[in-house]
Amino acid sequence: MPIVMTTVAEERSTFVAQCTFKNEAGSNVIPIDIVWTLADKFGNVINARSSVAIVGMTAIVNIVLTGTDLIVSETFPADVWRFLTVSATYDSTLGTGLKLRDSAKFQVANLTSIS
Numbered sequence: 001m002p003i004v005m006t007t008v009a010e011e012r013s014t015f016v017a018q019c020t021f022k023n024e025a026g027s028n029v030i031p032i033d034i035v036w037t038l039a040d041k042f043g044n045v046i047n048a049r050s051s052v053a054i055v056g057m058t059a060i061v062n063i064v065l066t067g068t069d070l071i072v073s074e075t076f077p078a079d080v081w082r083f084l085t086v087s088a089t090y091d092s093t094l095g096t097g098l099k100l101r102d103s104a105k106f107q108v109a110n111l112t113s114i115s
Contacts (some may be wrong), residue, residue: 005106021030028059
């Protein structure tokens with residue numbers, strides 16, 4: 001079940017999702033690789049943001065969404081939901097190439113007369 005973010009993104013503005021990676025013991029871990037995908041509630045990829053690689057691995061990374069990442073189609077009269085899925089791989093004493101995967105759900109406010 002996705003994490004529900006309480007901060008609402010404003011249409012075509014900037015929105016930052018901070019991701020913290022933890023190992024099986026709950027300690028911060030620096031992944032070997034990280035990719036993320038942005039989709040709508042139907043699973044359609046938004047703004048070609050599919051399997052976007054993060055460069056510069058740290059235990060905490062910021063995914064910055066802006067402009068066309070946060071477009072609301074005119075067919076949606078109200079606020080819409082977006083889903084940010086993050087996948088990572090890490091090594092630990094339990095093994096190598098261990099997988100982390102999670103999803104966050106957030107709202108994008110449909111602003112009137114924005115272009």
